Amino acid sequence: MATQKPFEIAIVGGGITGLTLAIALHHRGIKIQIYEAAKAFGEIGAGVSFNANAVGSMKICHDEVYDAFLKVRTRNLWPKKEKVWFDYHDAFGDEGEELETSKLVYTIYSSIGQNGVHRARYLESLIHLVPDKLCHFNKRLKNIVQNDSGRSTLQFADGSTAEADAIIGCDGIKSNVRRLLHGDDHPCAQPTFSHKIAYRGVVPMAEAIKAVGEERASNACMHLGPGGHMLTFPVNHGQTLNIVAFTTKDEDWTSLTGQSSDKLTAPTKRRNAIKDFAGFSGDVQRLLKLTAEDLDIWAIFHLGDNPPPSYAKGNIAILGDAAHATSPHHGAGAGMCIEDSAVMAELLADSAVQTREDVEVVFATFSEVRKERGDGLVQSSARQGRIYEWQTEYGRDFGTQEAEIKERNARIGEVDVAKLVEEAREVLRTRLKDR
Ligand SMILES: Cc1cc2nc3c(=O)[nH]c(=O)nc-3n(C[C@H](O)[C@H](O)[C@H](O)COP(=O)(O)OP(=O)(O)OC[C@H]3O[C@@H](n4cnc5c(N)ncnc54)[C@H](O)[C@@H]3O)c2cc1C
Known part of the structure; x- marks a missing residue:
């Protein structure tokens, strides 16, 4: 000392x-x-x-x-994904397309890979x-x-x-x-409301594997779509999968939940999360179905x-x-x-x-x-x-998304x-x- x-x-x-x-x-x-x-x-x-x-x-x-x-x-459970931060997936497809599984579109790496706790x-x-x-x-x-x-x-x-x-x-x-x-x-x-909210859940890994297969459950994944995205990564030494599903809302936090901005969470039901992700891939839907029936919505406020x-x-x-x-x-x-x-x-x-x-x-x-x-x-x-x-101006152009995210992540x-x-x-x- x-x-x-x-x-x-x-x-x-x-x-x-x-x-x-x-x-x-x-x-x-x-x-x-x-x-x-x-x-x-x-x-x-x-x-x-x-x-x-x-x-x-x-x-x-x-x-x-x-x-x-x-x-x-x-960390990611597969040794070959050791340096993967997230595998990014198209979870929505082209207008009107119904994806049973999300499609891998790019991978962002980091020097230490994914480290979830x-x-x-x-x-x-x-x-x-x-x-x-x-x-x-x-x-x-x-x-x-x-x-x-x-x-x-x-x-x-x-x-x-x-x-x-x-x-x-x-x-x-x-x-x-x-x-x-x-x-x-x-x-x-x-702080102000960013107009994004998050549904969060921690689900048993065995169930997650049944829902999306071993590769996607065992390693960090991001599922992208218009006005919403879901990220997942393993925690608890691979026994559970952490799920965070974000969506954008036009309303302010109080009109959305009836709560003042003093409280940053509000109770909701799983069915509302599933409704918010209508049109997203089967992977996203199946993961949401694994979350608890009574959920909290997290308001994303920031400075x-x-x-x-x-x-x-x-x-x-x-x-x-x-x-x-x-x-x-x-x-x-x-x-x-x-x-x-x-x-x-x-x-x-x-x-x-x-x-x-x-x-x-x-x-x-x-x-x-x-x-x-x-x-x-x-x-x-x-x-x-x-x-x-x-x-953003990139819309669903995955090449430009990847280049910018790579640069931003390295900087941070x-x-x-x-x-x-x-x-x-x-x-x-x-x-x-x-x-
Ligand atoms: C959905 C979501 C996902 C996130 N995921 C990640 C992630 O993957 N990686 C990452 O790096 N970050 C993530 N973050 C951000 C991260 O959670 C926060 O940046 C971090 O927890 C902030 O820690 P803090 O100690 O500054 O504040 P807090 O965790 O809010 O702690 C503040 C403490 O101060 C106490 N306190 C408050 N007011 C008073 C007072 N007047 N007097 C005395 N005590 C007081 C509180 O009780 C609390 O214990 C995420 C955030 C959210 C919302």
């Missing part, structure tokens, strides 16, 4: 960002406390997949973050890496007050308070820290229309979805969260950073070096979602995070010298 630094950081929110950051900082001798709104850490029972940048970032955060991932990750399993392994005494539950941050001493007071919904030298908001897409940073009236206070003007001000910073909540069409939102944690941890651990004032320079540096990449992911992901659903997923950290450190040192 590194020598302790003389400042203390409050982390607000214990999702994948808050936990990876907490582990990374704890092992670098930085005093932290985590304040989580829920009564326990938790994740949903769906899958999440990670790109090379995410895996590189885990290693930088701490070996144990990477080891926890290795224990739960599932069951979210809840991965989070459980991370939780064990954070000492209990640093975690505080039922602590919903309401407000932050700056003290004369230069420290800040966090005020929670239960009436309690806590103090810290600096605050890092890892409180997700509906971040209150982002709202406090930029004001209630700034448009970034409220694409209104990115925050900065990721930090003074002694407050935002990381992860709090800073760059994205639609999931790159499969890279959580990966970017871990990348944030890696960069922030390395900057705070720099030997030149010793005081609260230095921490503020770190936060300003973080905002400078991370904003283009974070906001860029949000834009790129929205575009990728439209390509998948034939809503195939970066050398250690190099990003080095570049960030250079900016930090210049800022510390010039202040």
Whole structure:
């Protein structure tokens, strides 16, 4: 364990960002406390997949973050698909064509192939890496007050308070820290509906094989069509198949579900998912029939229309979805969260950073070096979602789709995070010298 630094950081929110950051900082001798709104850490029972940048970032955060991932990750089950990210299929065909099975149209590769994990399993392994005494539950941050001493007071919904030298908001897409940073009236206070929704399910692999055959069930697949697409990849060491079926809706979220945008899921029935994918291939239909009869619709909100003007001000910073909540069409939102944690941890651990004032320079540096990449992911992901659903100038031209997706994925997923950290450190040192 590194020598302790003389400042203390409050982390607000214990999702994948808050936990990876907490582990990374704890092992670098930085005093932290985590304040989580829920009564326990938790994740949903769906899958999440990670790109090379995410895996590189885990290693930088701490070996144990990477080891926890290795224990739960599932790759494509066929060795010859080791480097396949997704096999892309035409799941709709030409107008009026009825496809019994989706047709393979192109494959996107990645240096590490497909790496899916069951979210809840991965989070459980991370939780064990954070000492209990640093975690505080039922602590919903309401407000932050700056003290004369230069420290800040966090005020929670239960009436309690806590103090810290600096605050890092890892409180997700509906971040209150982002709202406090930029004001209630700034448009970034409220993420917007991308007009895409998702149906999600995790189904037994044996059933999935019966539905679509061994190759498509055992390896990551994307099924494309007009106004909808479905992705599948194996999780739980190949025992289950993760299914996410996206579709585009003209209505806004409230007219669609009767729910306010405070709640990002709404109950629905499997038959509605099947109806939304009418005209799609038999593969898509059969997979949807395997999902539970009672499903949730997931609203895809993002910050694409209104990115925050900065990721930090003074002694407050935002990381992860709090800073760059994205639609999931790159499969890279959580990966970017871990990348944030890696960069922030390395900057705070720099030997030149010793005081609260230095921490503020770190936060300003973080905002400078991370904003283009974070906001860029949000834009790129929205575009990728439209390509998948034939809503761009390419329509159903698979050649142009493939070329653009290949380029976008490399830009987001195939970066050398250690190099990003080095570049960030250079900016930090210049800022510390010039202040
Ligand atoms: C359908 C779908 C599929 C996805 N698939 C992928 C994928 O394959 N790959 C990928 O990389 N990403 C994927 N993502 C994106 C990924 O899920 C997110 O980017 C990531 O989970 C965000 O993590 P986070 O920790 O920043 O936020 P969250 O997971 O939202 O965690 C925020 C935490 O803060 C707490 N909190 C909130 N408000 C407060 C408060 N006021 N005070 C205290 N605590 C608070 C919450 O309770 C929560 O625990 C997907 C997203 C969706 C919707």
